Amino acid sequence: MDRSGVERAVLLGWYWLRAENCALQNRFFADLVRRYPERLSAFATVQPAAGADQAIAELNRARVDGLCGIGELSPHAQGYAMNGVEFSAVLSCAVEFDWPVNLHVTDPRGPIYPGRTETPREDFVRLAQAWPNVTLVLAHWGGGEPLADDTKTGFERVFYDTAASPLLYDATIWRRFIDKVGANRVWFGSDFPLNNYPACEAKPEMERLLAEFEAAGFSSVEKEAILRTNAARGIGVNV
Ligand SMILES: [Zn+2]
Incomplete structure (x- = not known):
């Protein structure tokens, strides 16, 4: 960041399939944000398919830990409906916390690459x-x-x-x-x-x-x- 003149980076999580990995990533980001509050911000990641209650608890914890958004998530890759109850609970949290939600989008005309999911x-x-x-x-x-x-x-x-x-x-x-x-x-x-x-x-x-x-x-x-x-x-x- 110093070499490139970047004042602040916003760390985004990966759209893990397992809720445990989301939690690990969120704890890791929380630790970084605590250590470098002037340089780093971070989004929380969740796996809504593991259940709305778990996702909400994770987001509440991330908020206490100083994270500031949700994502990157991919309903298509993680396997939940965009209009389902689990993701709706996550979006309600975003409204309550006034947090942005970052979502992965694949270009339908774009290149084939490992991990590509249609969205x-x-x-x-x-x-x-x-x-x-x-x-x-x-x-x-x-x-x-x-x-x-x-x-x-x-x-x-x-x-x-x-x-x-x-x-x-x-x-x-x-x-x-x-x-x-x-x-x-x-x-x-x-x-x-x-x-x-x-x-x-x-x-x-x-x-x-x-x-x-x-x-x-x-x-x-x-x-x-x-x-x-x-x-x-x-x-x-x-x-
Ligand atoms: Zn992406």
Whole structure:
């Protein structure tokens, strides 16, 4: 982070299939956030398929531990219905805590890769419509396309992150996507420590992704929104 000029990182959990692994990850993140409160924030991960009570207890514990959001989750990969009672309990927690929820989205036209799970776009449209008061962050540019081009149609709390962008899209996506939804709807995400440039970097690095972002030619106001204020507002950090 120091080398790349990153002030604060928001750690996202993996969508584990076993609730025990979610708990382990959450404890690990809580420990890191306690040690580096000025540099790190973290989201909690849960496995709703293991039961609503367990997921709610885990989220309450994570909140006490200083975590600040939910995700990355993948109902499709973890095996629960997006309109089921277990996930609804998790979303109710998100409303109560005012926490954003980050969800994995696969591009239906995107590349085949290990662990790929299909995530039908209509599921996210229905979810956003059913839960207009939840801040949803759809990962990986929401599968490459915004849910709605018009920002005035009830999707105002739907955001998109840019995690793993170079593995999925060429650099034109920055301008193309943000011209559609506006700079206030996109959170800069890296998927670090995933190596975004395996063809040119032996180890994961942040600099190349930041350079790609810089080269997209955003205004200073747009850059500030994408790199800092959109996410900071979403997780309740003062900037
Ligand atoms: Zn993902």
